[in-house]
Amino acid sequence: MSTYKGFEPKWFQGEIPANSYRSVFKWGAPEKIKAPGERMFRDVLRRFGIGDETFHDYQQNLGLDEVKFDIPVLLADEHIAALKAIAGEEYVRSDDYARFSVAYGKTMYDIMRARNKVVENVPDVVVYPDTREQIEAIVAYATLHKIPLYVYGGGSSVTRGVECVRGGISLDMRLRFNKVVKFNEEDQLITVESGISGPKLEDLLNDAVKEFGAKRAYTLGHFPQSFEHSSVGGWVVTHGSGQNSTYYGCIQDMVLGQSYATPKGVVTTDSHPRKATGPDLDQIMMGSEGAFGVLTHVTLKICRHMPETVCRFSYMFKDWQTGITAAREIMQSEAGNPSVFRLSDPEETSIMVNMYGVMESPLRHLFSVKGMKENEMCLFLGFTNGEKGYSKNTAKNVARVAKRYGGLSLTGYVCKGWEHGRFSDPYLRDTLQDFGVLMDTMECSVNWSDMARVHAEVRKTVKARPNTICMTHMSHVYPQGGNLYWIFIILENDMEAFRAFHASILDAIQRSGASMSHHHGIGKMFGPWLEGQLGRNEYAVIRALKEYFDPDNIMNPGGTLGLDLDEGEKKFLKG
């Protein structure tokens, strides 16, 4: 039932056939579809300077056909039989759908290939392991026979991290490797199998009283935008980070024990709260993105679930520089860290205030009274967590600093608008892209003293492309700096053109001196840039670890972390 008053495109909201391409590439839950509201749709049209006509017909394949391709299974029958002996007959599949469903992640390049039935880099077989012991046996077997081995966790990689460039085996963790191994309330630790999804883990922790007989409810506090569609293992091996990281920390702050099945045997770290026993093994393994071994068990620190202590806030600052300065002051004042902390640049602010209807509310008048201009002002929103007094003190400090920098309080209302869409906004990607509107993201990590310059330089590159919407925000913040997260929206139906554009942004980030990834990881897509980012001697350390763990290059081979690219591939990928 449409709520549009004017023309509404025929947003695809039909049923998605079970074995179709779309069922693989669509974002998130199979049954969930989201179309833009009229306000947002009109705003996009206005910004592109186009009329309704672009939305009369689909510009892209909807991908409703059944997945079908002709890539032979090259893995020898004896190997397949051996895998079946380990994991069970029915848990080793080599049909087209199983193979394709673990081939791609969720970067636009993946989606566009899937829409166009460009099938490449599928594994020979997909194995659905049940236990850590099975995975250890599979890694040992693959090592012995030099069979490439890949892992598919939640499938939300935006770096081509899961892609089976050399064929072989992909371990699809979703089906069975998703159980709780141990819940330890006294130490506030939970040990899980790496394939457990964000929502499953979080629900179990919230229901710990019922599920584990605990004294109270818990949370992990890790909520990336891909929350619904990502796994603990993926978070850990890519150095992920959730939207509440400013309070709860990034994934590496949460991990207190891991076990990996590697070609050199099982590597397991202990869960002592802290140690001075040589280089930190947990940190050596984290971020290895499957190139050293397969992560099996993870022990995570958990926190008390106290939704009743949340204090929401939102403020408008007169411009970007003022917002940055206030953000820095909040993070350096040692008054407690907010949990969600989002400062939007002028373009993103403009889009958000339109989307949330702020510009149709009495606030519009207030902005003008306060001398705030639509393409200059910056929205800052978030909320606090922690014990009641801590949470209140944090919010009080935010208010104090915001006031000092002339911030106009918009109350918690705008924050609620953001919360409402925080996990569902990515569903818009598919619906919009049917009409050629392509939306993707990039991100980087920046020190305060470089923040304004990096923003200006990278934005200039993005905006150099005609008719490009470029929304930027800061959403993971530290006393020393924060990330910049770029959402770009373009009209583009050619996937190679998209890739070249994407690469040009990465180049701009690297030229600016920012770190090329705050929490998306590197995968195969960003791999060619990594040595340039870290430096030759520095990158050589990662290469040395790879050579130690995986001398035959069977663990996520084909460019992960840029480790085994030849010069030709590097050039190709860098665009």
Added chain:
Amino acid sequence: MSTYKGFEPKWFQGEIPANSYRSVFKWGAPEKIKAPGERMFRDVLRRFGIGDETFHDYQQNLGLDEVKFDIPVLLADEHIAALKAIAGEEYVRSDDYARFSVAYGKTMYDIMRARNKVVENVPDVVVYPDTREQIEAIVAYATLHKIPLYVYGGGSSVTRGVECVRGGISLDMRLRFNKVVKFNEEDQLITVESGISGPKLEDLLNDAVKEFGAKRAYTLGHFPQSFEHSSVGGWVVTHGSGQNSTYYGCIQDMVLGQSYATPKGVVTTDSHPRKATGPDLDQIMMGSEGAFGVLTHVTLKICRHMPETVCRFSYMFKDWQTGITAAREIMQSEAGNPSVFRLSDPEETSIMVNMYGVMESPLRHLFSVKGMKENEMCLFLGFTNGEKGYSKNTAKNVARVAKRYGGLSLTGYVCKGWEHGRFSDPYLRDTLQDFGVLMDTMECSVNWSDMARVHAEVRKTVKARPNTICMTHMSHVYPQGGNLYWIFIILENDMEAFRAFHASILDAIQRSGASMSHHHGIGKMFGPWLEGQLGRNEYAVIRALKEYFDPDNIMNPGGTLGLDLDEGEKKFLKG
């Protein structure tokens, strides 16, 4: 001028000859000497069950002789000339005193060797570098000619970390490599040369307004007991931790950039606030204890210096288990972390309340009214830091939890007593040892659920030795557990007997399942235990990094992290 009412031993308080053994082995500042007060002295006698007679004569050499030995300089003249060309003629020394002064650290085994003129493991030459470039040139030269290379930072190692087992070169960083490279107020970062001492750095930060033209004063917040006599480089390469770590974090939480001169070239990490660009290079290098290369520059996060917001507290709990439970609750309640956080076990509590005169105050009566018994009750003290509201909220939560667990508030008075002696108590070691009273420490890291058991098991081993004082406290605390820090005081004049006792405690820690080092590091003394602690496959990763960085084994060779011990040495060292 004595304040003793009864018999007072002739505590050695004379001048220490400039080139004497004692000038090397004594703790801390050259001119500073500390003798125990009468209360403490009487308490020690009472606990050992001995009379004054043990203190009529010195039981140990005072070490006032000039350092002199016959260990030839084996390094060829051409190499010495080359080092002089790099560092300057007068900054390369091979006299006995220079060589001996960088040979040992501050474990009792070191002190006893020095007292007995047992000189071993001295370098051929000592170089006093001035710049990072000089150190890089020296590492390159040593690599080319396969000359063993050691580093001496502050000299407070209690793990034989600095000992030049294979001769060669020792870089003494104290003299010249101690400058500030860059102060960045906007990002709250300071970059220093690794030889800078704790007090020098802290003073500069506290005086940042004057020193750097900053807007306000800063602190690093890193105050190990060895503060006066340790260096930034030592903290970083051994994974050090200060007494305020519960608020400010351990050293690895403070480091945001490092540069190492390694046999494989210079490895420099960037200072972005966070990144997802493969395994964390900072963490790979930290904890390497000189075995991968020489740390040159360090970039550290700094915090605002706000001494005016400190809230002191001290409480008495009725027993150890109650204290542990309250400590855990404080750390898991998410109300802010105290900065100093010390929970003493009954034996330590008993010694402290006597030392601070608590048992001669009206509190003694109150303890008895509250049913608290001297050999059961546990002292908990500390203070908070941070912005005023944060600091107050943290202290409020401490008070709330303490009350819930029946803690008796002793106000901030006892905490001030502890603060008064926090850096000077180690000076007592030398004075007492002249009479054969030997004081040393061990520590480990433990989860909450193991805390009481590990304490009981390790304590049992320590107390199995007749007449042994064993004080234990928890002083670095996390939501998942904390450390246990053991101070043992024994009557012992034989250094091999000491070493066997020390080894038996380490064995007990390892058997108990605790981590064998929370923040002392491993060095050469604990090296033989490391593989057993981490596991074979896990330890092999550190070995692989060593083989990559230093294939000729010239960086801190001779057992650092247990990397190049043969089985004979292992057995010998394990006692």
